[in-house]
Amino acid sequence: MPKISGSLSHKNVVCPFCSLHCDDLEINVYDNKLSVKNNIPKSCASKFEQLNLPIYREMPATIKGKPCETKKAYQYSRQLIKESKETIFLNSSVDVNITREALSAASKVNGIIDHVNSSIFLKNISIYQRRGYMATSLTEIKNKSDTIIVFSNNLFKTYPRLMEKFLATNDSFSINPKNKKIYVIGKQISNKKDCGSKDKRITYIDFNNKNISELLTSFANKKNTTSISNKIFNKLLTSIENSKYLSILWATSEFYSYKECDEIIYNISAYVVSLNKTMRAACLSLAGNDGDVSFSQTLGWMSGFPSRIKFTGNFFEYDKDSHNASQLINLGNSDLVIYLNSLSEKKLILNKKNKNIVIGRPCTKYNIEPDIFIPCGIPGVDFKGHIFRTDNVVSLPLSSLRLSHNKSLQQVLREIIK
Amino acid sequence: MSTLCLKNGRVFDPINKIFNKKKDIYIEDGKITEVSNGKISETIDCNNKIVMPGAIDLHTHIGGGKVNIARLMLQEFHNNSDNDYDLTADFVPSTLKTGLQYIKMGYTSCFEPAVLPINARQSHAEMADTPFIDKGGYALLGNDDFLLDLISRGAHQSEINDYVAFILKATQCIGIKVVNPGGINAFKFNQRALNVDENSVRYKITPRKIVRVLARAVYELGVPHPLHVHCSNLGVPGNFKSTIETIKAAEGLPVHITHIQFHSYGNNGDRNFSSASAEITEYINKIPNLTCDVGQVLFGQTATMSGDSMKQHANHSHAHPDKWLCMDIECEAGCGVVPFKYTDQSFVNALQWAIGLETFLLTEDPDKIFLTTDHPNGAPFTSYPHLIKLLMDKTFRDNLLDQMSVDISKHTILKDIKREYTLSEIATMTRSAPAKILGLKNKGSLSKDADADITVYDSSIKDIEEMFANPTHVIKDGIVVVKDGEIKKYTWGKTQVVKPEYDTAIEKKLKKYFDKYHTIALPNYKISNDEMSEVIGSDINEVECIRKRIS
Ligand SMILES: [Zn+2]
Numbered sequence: 001m002p003k004i005s006g007s008l009s010h011k012n013v014v015c016p017f018c019s020l021h022c023d024d025l026e027i028n029v030y031d032n033k034l035s036v037k038n039n040i041p042k043s044c045a046s047k048f049e050q051l052n053l054p055i056y057r058e059m060p061a062t063i064k065g066k067p068c069e070t071k072k073a074y075q076y077s078r079q080l081i082k083e084s085k086e087t088i089f090l091n092s093s094v095d096v097n098i099t100r101e102a103l104s105a106a107s108k109v110n111g112i113i114d115h116v117n118s119s120i121f122l123k124n125i126s127i128y129q130r131r132g133y134m135a136t137s138l139t140e141i142k143n144k145s146d147t148i149i150v151f152s153n154n155l156f157k158t159y160p161r162l163m164e165k166f167l168a169t170n171d172s173f174s175i176n177p178k179n180k181k182i183y184v185i186g187k188q189i190s191n192k193k194d195c196g197s198k199d200k201r202i203t204y205i206d207f208n209n210k211n212i213s214e215l216l217t218s219f220a221n222k223k224n225t226t227s228i229s230n231k232i233f234n235k236l237l238t239s240i241e242n243s244k245y246l247s248i249l250w251a252t253s254e255f256y257s258y259k260e261c262d263e264i265i266y267n268i269s270a271y272v273v274s275l276n277k278t279m280r281a282a283c284l285s286l287a288g289n290d291g292d293v294s295f296s297q298t299l300g301w302m303s304g305f306p307s308r309i310k311f312t313g314n315f316f317e318y319d320k321d322s323h324n325a326s327q328l329i330n331l332g333n334s335d336l337v338i339y340l341n342s343l344s345e346k347k348l349i350l351n352k353k354n355k356n357i358v359i360g361r362p363c364t365k366y367n368i369e370p371d372i373f374i375p376c377g378i379p380g381v382d383f384k385g386h387i388f389r390t391d392n393v394v395s396l397p398l399s400s401l402r403l404s405h406n407k408s409l410q411q412v413l414r415e416i417i418k
Numbered sequence: 419m420s421t422l423c424l425k426n427g428r429v430f431d432p433i434n435k436i437f438n439k440k441k442d443i444y445i446e447d448g449k450i451t452e453v454s455n456g457k458i459s460e461t462i463d464c465n466n467k468i469v470m471p472g473a474i475d476l477h478t479h480i481g482g483g484k485v486n487i488a489r490l491m492l493q494e495f496h497n498n499s500d501n502d503y504d505l506t507a508d509f510v511p512s513t514l515k516t517g518l519q520y521i522k523m524g525y526t527s528c529f530e531p532a533v534l535p536i537n538a539r540q541s542h543a544e545m546a547d548t549p550f551i552d553k554g555g556y557a558l559l560g561n562d563d564f565l566l567d568l569i570s571r572g573a574h575q576s577e578i579n580d581y582v583a584f585i586l587k588a589t590q591c592i593g594i595k596v597v598n599p600g601g602i603n604a605f606k607f608n609q610r611a612l613n614v615d616e617n618s619v620r621y622k623i624t625p626r627k628i629v630r631v632l633a634r635a636v637y638e639l640g641v642p643h644p645l646h647v648h649c650s651n652l653g654v655p656g657n658f659k660s661t662i663e664t665i666k667a668a669e670g671l672p673v674h675i676t677h678i679q680f681h682s683y684g685n686n687g688d689r690n691f692s693s694a695s696a697e698i699t700e701y702i703n704k705i706p707n708l709t710c711d712v713g714q715v716l717f718g719q720t721a722t723m724s725g726d727s728m729k730q731h732a733n734h735s736h737a738h739p740d741k742w743l744c745m746d747i748e749c750e751a752g753c754g755v756v757p758f759k760y761t762d763q764s765f766v767n768a769l770q771w772a773i774g775l776e777t778f779l780l781t782e783d784p785d786k787i788f789l790t791t792d793h794p795n796g797a798p799f800t801s802y803p804h805l806i807k808l809l810m811d812k813t814f815r816d817n818l819l820d821q822m823s824v825d826i827s828k829h830t831i832l833k834d835i836k837r838e839y840t841l842s843e844i845a846t847m848t849r850s851a852p853a854k855i856l857g858l859k860n861k862g863s864l865s866k867d868a869d870a871d872i873t874v875y876d877s878s879i880k881d882i883e884e885m886f887a888n889p890t891h892v893i894k895d896g897i898v899v900v901k902d903g904e905i906k907k908y909t910w911g912k913t914q915v916v917k918p919e920y921d922t923a924i925e926k927k928l929k930k931y932f933d934k935y936h937t938i939a940l941p942n943y944k945i946s947n948d949e950m951s952e953v954i955g956s957d958i959n960e961v962e963c964i965r966k967r968i969s
Contacts, residue, residue: 012939023942096543097953128491128743128755132734135745139536139937143563143749144606166937173563173749173935174607174620245606276731280608282746300486301513301544304496304506315505318493384953386539393483393747395539396942397949 009037016095016343016380016398017047018289019390020138020159020166032402034381041160047345051362051381057405059362065369073374077416080355080371084336087111090325093290093344094409095379095398096386099298101410102340103309105417110311112334114325115295117288118307120253122320124285125296125306127265132273136247136282137391138166143173146180147243149236151209151250151268153187156194158251158289159390168199181239185209186254205232210258213267220271246281248272253288286390290344293388294395329354339370342379342409359412362405376412377404420459421446422896427464427874430842431471432850433863437842443469445870448896452866462891462898466878470845471862472526472871472894474852477646477676477711478793479723480516480553481530481544483537484753487743488721488794492757495719509720509794517549519800522900524873524889527552527861527911531595531646531676532725534558536748536938538589539945539954542913546956550894552861552871552911553956556646557589558725560596560628561603563749564931569631570621575638576921576969582635583920583967584928588944590915592856592961593643594636595676597725598650599625599664602752605728612728614650614663625650629667637671639918640963642857644672644709649681652729656685658694662701665708674855677713677792678702679774691766693830695776702781709855710781713792714774715767716801719759720794730754749935760797763823770796772819772830778809779835784846785854803886809839810882857961858914870896912959913950919967 013025022044026037033052036045050056061073081087089106091099091114106113115121127133141148148167156162167182180201184191188206195202205228207215218224219240224233240246248268255261268283275281287293296306303309305318308325321327328334332353339348341360348366350356356370361378379385382404388395407415424443429436444451444458479485488510495507504515511519520528528548533541533555545553559565559582568578582594600623601612607620614625633645649664651657661681665673675681684692702708719738724730727744730753734742737756744754760767774796781787789806793799808815816833819826827833839847853862860869874891892900899907925940932940951957 012941014942023939100547125490128487128741129493131741132737133743134731135743137746137748139748139750139935140606140746142937143935144746171934173567244608280606296490297486297540298543300490301481302547303504304489304510304512305493306490317505318496384949386543386953388540393534393537393540393745394938395537395543396938397539397945397953 010399010401013401014380014387014396014398015044015047016378016385016387017044018159019287019293020161021387021389021396022161022165023396027401029402034401044160048381051378056362059375061375062369062373064371070374073372074415077357077372077374078418080336080357081109081417084355086334087336087338088325088328088334089113089338089340091115091291091295092339092341092346092348094295094340094342095291096294096298096388096395098340098342098379098409099295100302101413103299103302105413106309107311107316108417110313112308112310112323112325112328113299114308114323115290115292117253117290117292118324120256120288121292121296122307123252123262123265127269131266131270133269134272134276134282136284137393138284138389140282141247141284142166142169144175144245145247146175147239147246148180148182149246149248150182150184151186151212151248152184152191153209153254154190154194155251155254155286156191159286163195163197163202168197168201175244183236183239203232203235209255210260212264213260216267216271220274244280246275246279247284248281249284249286251286284391287392290346291387293390293392294386297388297392340409342376359409374412375406376409377406379408382406383408421451421457423458423461424464424469424872424874425461427467427469428877429469429864430845431864432842432846434865443864443872445893445896448870450864450866450868450870462874464874466876467890468841468875468877470873470875471849471864471868472873472892473524473848474856474858474862475520475525475528475790475799476788476852476856477531477790478528478799479530479532479795480528480548480793481513482533482541484532484723484755485510485544486540487753488723488755491741491743491755492721508798508800513544513547514549517551518905521550521892521894522903523800523802523887524875524892525551526871526873526892526894527858527914529553529592529856530555532556532558532597533589533591534725534747534751535585535589536750536943538591542590542945542950542954542956545913546954549908549910550899552914554592554914555589556593556595556643557585557591558595558597558751559585560599560632561601561751563603564928566600566603566621566623569627570623575631575634577924578631579635579638579967579969580920580924582632583639583918584924586641587917590913590945590950590958592914592916593641593646594632595646595648596628596632597648597751598652598728599628601625601650601728602725605731605752606746610728610732612650614660614667626663626667629664630669633668633671633673638968640965640967641916641918642961642964643855644674644707646674646676648676648724648726652680652724652726653683653733655683655691658682658684658697661698665701665705670707672707675708675710677790677795678710679713679715679770679777679796680792682773682777687829689765691769693769693773693776695773695780696831699777699780702786703783709786709788711788711790711792712774712777713790713796714778714805715760715770716791716797716804717760717762717767717771718797719757720797721755721757722795723753723755724795725751725753727752727754730756765824765826768822768824768826769829772826772832775808775815776830776832776835779837784843785851787847788852789848803883806844806886807883810844812836812838856914857916857964910956913956914961915958916961916963918963
C-alpha cells in the first residue's frame with residue numbers, strides 16, 4: 001500500500017455513519033490515519049478513528065472463517081452464485097451508488113433484493129400510500145419550528161447530535177430561538193442521559209409511548225386522560241395551540257415492537273393533517289442509520305418500488321410479503337444470501353440454513369462465520385459516494401479521505417458477478 | 419471515417435427553413451455533416467419517410483424528490499403489462515422506462531422543470547439513470563428565505579444576479595424557475611393564498627416583485643432560457659387575470675409561462691368556471707419575448723406533482739385515490755403530490771381539456787408555444803402523439819368533443835376554430851422552438867455540425883397519432899438506437915448546464931448564512947463537474963450564455 005507522507009486536512013466532511021449525516025467534520029489525515037479535529041461526541045469521532053487500528057486495516061478475506069487470498073474468495077463466490085437457485089442481495093448499509101450496483105447485480109442473476117430495515121421503512125411509506133401526510137425537513141425545523149415534540153425512547157443515542165445541531169439550536173432565521181419549546185416524550189431517564197442537555201427550552205416528559213394515540217386524542221379533545229400530570233399536559237397543549245409551526249418527530253423503529261405501531265404512526269400523521277386546517281404543523285419520521293433512505297429512494301426511481309424486488313428473466317416483480325428476505329431465510333427458501341454492509345457496525349444475523357457471503361466493511365460483525373467474507377472500503381472514508389439524509393430530501397456527497405486497502409463494494413460485486 | 423446516410427427522406431428542419439423537402443442527411447462522428455467525403459458505411463432508405471431533428475420536451479417531471487414520492491405512493495398502478503421489462507405506470511415511470519418511452523417516441527432531450535437546489539443531487543442522479551436522452555434542469559428560486567430576505571432588504575440587482583448565477587453553477591442547471599412566487603414560502607407562515615400584488619406577511623414583498631427581480635437576473639446574466647414561471651393561483655377560477663399580471667411583471671423582459679392551461683381560467687357562467695384562453699392567447703400573440711407551454715389535460719388517471727405546496731395542499735380533497743403528501747423543504751421550497759383522475763364526466767376536467775386545445779390553436783406563432791402535458795400533471799408524456807392528432811385533425815377533435823359525457827359545447831369555442839396544425843408547425847413547436855428558447859445551438863436542427871439526434875417517421879402510416887408514436891428510426895448522437903420500435907443500443911445522454919459568471923463575494927455571504935442557519939455546509943450544497951461524472955453518473959455539456967453579463 002503506498003504511503004501518503006505529509007498531512008492532509010479535509011473540511012466539511014460528511015459523516016456516513018448516522019442518517020443525520022452531519023457535514024461539519026474536520027478530519028486530518030497523516031500517514032493514511034484519520035483524526036477528527038472537531039469537538040463532537042466521542043461515539044461519533046471514534047467511528048472514524050478506530051479505522052486506524054491495524055485490525056481494521058489488515059482484515060483479510062475469509063472462507064469459512066479462515067483467511068484467504070481475495071482472489072480465492074471471488075472465485076468461491078462466483079461458484080456459490082452459479083450453484084444458487086435463489087440468491088438474495090440483502091443490503092444492511094449502503095449508499096446510492098452501491099444500491100445501483102446491487103440492483104444491476106440482482107438483475108444479472110435473477111436475484112431478490114431487500115434491505116434489513118425494509119419492514120420498518122415500508123411502514124413509513126405506507127402512511128402516504130394510504131392517506132394524507134404533511135412532512136418537513138431538518139432546516140425548516142431549525143429555523144421555523146417554535147414548538148417541537150420528539151417521541152423518543154433512545155433517539156439521542158441513535159442520533160447523537162440531533163438535539164445540539166438541529167433542534168435546540170441557538171440560531172433560527174425566522175423565529176427567536178430562545179422561545180423554542182421542545183418536548184421530549186418517552187423514557188425520561190434514557191432521554192436525559194443520552195441527550196445530556198440541560199437547556200431550559202427542553203421539557204423531558206416520562207411517558208409510555210405505546211399510549212401516544214391516547215395522548216393525541218387528549219390533545220384533540222383538550223382533555224387529559226393520560227398518565228401525564230395535568231400541569232405538564234396543559235403546558236404542552238398551550239404550546240401546541242400557540243405554535244406558529246409545530247413539528248413532531250419520531251422513529252418508527254422505536255415503535256416497531258409495539259402491537260400499536262401502525263396505529264401510532266397513522267394517528268400522529270392524521271393529527272398533524274387535521275391541525276393544518278387552521279395552522280401549520282408537520283411530521284418528520286426519522287429513518288434508520290443503515291442507508292435505508294438511499295436504498296429505498298434509489299430502488300424507487302429505478303424500479304418504482306422501495307424494496308423487495310425479484311428479477312425473473314425479462315422483468316421484475318415487487319411483493320412485500322413473498323420477497324421478504326428475512327422470511328425467506330427463516331423458511332429456508334433461499335440457498336444463498338449476499339449481505340452488503342459498507343457502513344454499519346451492527347451485528348449481522350446470518351442463518352446457517354443457507355450459504356452466506358458477506359461483502360462488508362472491515363470488522364463487520366456476525367453471529368456465525370459466513371461461508372465467505374470479503375472486506376470492502378467504506379463510502380465516505382475510502383471511496384466517494386452519495387447518501388440520503390434522514391429527512392428524505394437532502395442528499396450529500398461522501399468523500400474519499402484516505403487510500404483504501406480494499407476495493408469498493410461495487411467493485412467487489414462486479415468481480416463476483418460477471 | 420464512417421458515414422451514415424439518410425436517403426431521400428422528406429425533411430422538416432425549421433431552423434433552416436426547410437419544410438417537407440426531399441434531401442439526404444449525412445452523419446459522421448455523432449454530428450450532421452454536409453455531403454460526405456468519406457465512404458458511406460450505411461444508408462437508411464427514407465423514401466416515404468419524414469425526417470426531423472429529435473424532439474425536445476422542455477417541461478417534464480422526470481426526476482427528483484416529488485417524482486419519486488409519487489412512484490412509491492402510487493405503486494398499485496405499476497402493473498402496466500404492455501411492457502415486457504418494466505411494469506411502472508406511464509404517469510410515474512421508473513427512470514429506465516422514462517428513457518425507453520421517450521426515445522421510442524423520437525424524443526432526444528428532456529428538461530426537468532423543478533429542481534430544488536437542495537435536492538439537485540437526487541434529480542441529477544435520477545436523470546443520470548434515465549437512458550438515451552440528454553437532460554437538464556431548472557433550479558427553483560423565489561420561495562427561498564435567502565432570496566426573499568435579500569429582496570425585502572432592497573438588495574441591489576447585481577447581488578441578486580450573483581446569487582442566481584451561483585445557484586445555476588452549484589446545482590448544475592440550465593435555467594431558473596419560480597413556482598407560485600413567494601406563495602410556497604408564505605404557506606409555511608400559514609398564508610393560504612397570495613395574489614400577484616399582495617404582500618407576504620413575513621417578507622412584505624409581492625409575487626410581482628419576485629418575478630420582476632428574477633426575470634431581470636436571468637436576462638442580465640445572459641442565461642438563454644428566460645425565467646420559467648409557474649404563476650400564482652394555480653387552478654383557481656378567474657386566475658387568468660393574475661396570469662396576465664404576472665406576464666406584465668416581467669416588464670417586457672423575456673419570460674416563459676409554464677402549463678398556461680392551468681392558469682387560463684375565468685369564473686363566468688353558472689358553474690363559475692370558464693375558459694379565458696381568448697384573453698390569454700391575445701397576450702401571447704401580442705407580446706414579444708413571451709413564450710409558454712400548455713400543460714394539456716387528457717383524460718385518465720395521473721398524479722399531480724408540484725413545488726406549489728400551497729395550492730397542492732388546498733386541492734388535496736380532490737385526490738384520487740384518496741392519499742397525498744405535502745412537504746416543506748429546507749427553507750427553500752416545498753412540494754405536493756396529489757394523485758388525480760381527469761374524467762370527461764367532470765365539467766371542469768372537460769373544460770380544462772378544451773381550454774388547453776383552444777390555447778394551442780389560438781396562438782398564432784408555433785415558435786411561442788410548446789407541446790407539453792406538464793407530465794404527469796395533465797397527462798403522461800406518452801400521450802403526446804394523441805395530442806398531436808388533436809391539433810392536426812379538426813374532425814377528430816370535434817368528434818371527441820361531441821362524444822363527451824358532459825356537454826361543454828356552450829362553454830368552448832373549440833368547434834369554431836378551423837385551424838389544423840401542419841407538420842411544419844409541429845416540427846417547429848417540438849424541435850426548433852424549444853432548442854432556441856433553451857439556447858441549445860446544436861439541437862433541434864439538421865444544420866452542419868449539429869448533434870445527430872434525428873427521428874424518422876413512416877409517412878405511409880395514415881393515422882398521425884400512430885405515425886408519431888412509432889418512429890421507424892431514432893438516432894441519438896449519430897447512433898441508431900431505435901429501429902422499428904426495437905431498441906438497438908443503449909446510450910446515455912449528457913446533462914445540459916449553463917454557467918454565467920458571478921462575483922464570488924456572494925459565496926462569502928452565503929457561507930455565513932449556511933453556517934448559521936442551514937443544516938449542511940455550503941461546499942456540500944454545490945455539485946462539482948467531477949461529482950457529476952464520477953459519482954452522479956452524467957457528463958455535462960456547458961451551453962453558452964447568449965451574451966456577456968450586463969450588471
Ligand atoms: Zn410542471
